Amino acid sequence: xxxxxxxxxxxxxxxxxxxxxxxxxxxxxxxxxxxxxxxxxxxxxxxxxxxxxxxxxxxxxxxxxxxxxxxxxxxxxxxxxxxxxxxxxxxxxxxxxxxxxxx
Numbered sequence: 001x002x003x004x005x006x007x008x009x010x011x012x013x014x015x016x017x018x019x020x021x022x023x024x025x026x027x028x029x030x031x032x033x034x035x036x037x038x039x040x041x042x043x044x045x046x047x048x049x050x051x052x053x054x055x056x057x058x059x060x061x062x063x064x065x066x067x068x069x070x071x072x073x074x075x076x077x078x079x080x081x082x083x084x085x086x087x088x089x090x091x092x093x094x095x096x097x098x099x100x101x102x103x
Contacts, residue, residue, distance in 0.1 A: 003030060006062045007052040015050035018069065025065055027058045 009015035012034055019029040030053040054062045075088035077100060084095035092099050 002056040003053040004056045004059050005032075005051050005053050006059060007066050008049045009052065010049075012050050015052060018052055018066065021069065022052070022054070022062055022065055025061065027054055027062050027065070029054055029062075 007018060009018060015031050015034070019031060022029050031050055032053060033050045052062075052066075071088075073087065073089040076085050077088065077090075078085055079093035079096060079098050081098040082093060082096040084093055086093055086095075086100070090100065
């Protein structure tokens, strides 16, 4: 299997979330760099980033899913209940917990 890097996550939490998202689409993911997170502040940020790697045969499918994730996370929505602005990655309003689907 030939592995290619498809994403550099902001942190281990995002990396594991994206690994789960890709895994639910049948894409096997390997994370690299998790052990370096304890050196944050001592090493440059690009060195301690957690990266996602996939089989080269699934690279295109993974990149499409990650692109959709990035677009969605940049989109904001306003809660119909309290009018609070929420980031696209929020499924519920951070202010009043109203689900995004109800907006």
